[in-house]
Amino acid sequence: MILPAAKAAGLFFFAVVVQVTIVESIGILGGSPDLVLVAIVAVALAQGSIFGAFAGFWAGLLLDVARLGTLGFTSLLLTLAGFWIGRYGETTGRDRAHAPLLSVAVVTVLYAVGSVVMHFLLQEPSSARVALVHSLPATVALNLLLAFPVFALVRRLFSPAAPHTEVEFVG
């Protein structure tokens, strides 16, 4: 348990740094990819709901710290995202080939909606039209593109060790 947790902590630290310094400055057709969100989806699908929830909380905390945003804001959204995607991977999405892409697309939309709702609840300035109409389609497309390398990296990081085989001679 400790090793995957350490890997996830390092992965998300790296992802957050890359997200806030590089990825967020990439704007294509009004949207920008969300590396951290895609990574959480990948980790949650691979490791399950509890792991996904912890990963979401940690990544959200790092993002809030790095962006000097409201502490807990992104943590809350990413915790729920990690948990739900983890549950999806454990149940309906298990062994489905389309589960990763479907998860990324759905979570991107829900994350955007949740973010707008949270901003509204906290009475912070936010444009729902920009977030949900102008930038969302491009963000979904970019996240889907980003999913391929991120899922490959996560699969490599969290692949289970080769099963220990024992040969028993009988007879």
Added chain:
Amino acid sequence: MRVAALGSPVRRTVAPSYSSRTTGPLRRRIVVGLLVLLSLALITGYFRESSNGGLHGFQSAGASAMRPFEVGASRVARPFRDAYGWASGLFHAKAENDRLRKEVDRYRQEAIRNSTAATENIKLARLLKYRRGLTYPVDFSKNSVAATVLQDPANDFEQAIVISAGSSKGIRVHDAVVTNRGLVGEVTKVTHDEAQVTLLTDKESAVTARDHQTNAIGIVRHSQGAEDLLFLDRVFKNKVVNKNDLVVTAGRQQGQLSPLYPRDIPIGRVTKVGQTDIDPFQDVQVEPLVDFTSLDVVLVLVPTSRAVP
């Protein structure tokens, strides 16, 4: 067996022991509930505390700790970011260029329109001042019609302009047309929304006029030459006309000529006076006050009885 991993060919031989697939629903809910509660507590605490509070301090320390990594990542990414910015800028340059060209065209047209409107405004203000002034003919409506010039004279032989007001504004044939400087001509043709004005410089034009200083009566006609000069014709030799005298409309009938011009509208200034032995009349040359080559806005004098409210 397939697993939920993008592009993964297969294989899930051993499920990790830490996976929540093996955990009970109660534990899952407790963990997630705690994390959500913790997030809400962070939000609440962050909002309630001052900027010197513990959470702000934690955030500040965390951001400081992350700063070197961010700076490093930023330096590593700078060449790529510059390349992306360059490519992106190149990609958008043409569209931006087209957009800016259209914008420049639009602003240029707007500037021309504004300039034209400003010029027109000045001319209309002069007309208004004239209409409110003491020299405005009292027997004509104060609601006389201001109109812009739609067409200039077609050639030297046909000295007529078309203005943007017609019978719908109460204009009729023979109405006098003026500017603030003086008499322009008379209306010779009227449609519903336009009217033709024959200028004083037309060879067929003639108007009864008088020397404002000496009251010598005559008829102002065009000089028949290429220049925009007028003559005060039919002034007997016994009448006195001096150079620089002002010639104004007489406002009364002279033979077959139209009496419709109101009295005392300025026409021009005497520039030359002469006489010959064989001609019973003086040779009086008049320079018109109105510049007939740059008429933009004119005023049609509509009699009070015919004014359209």
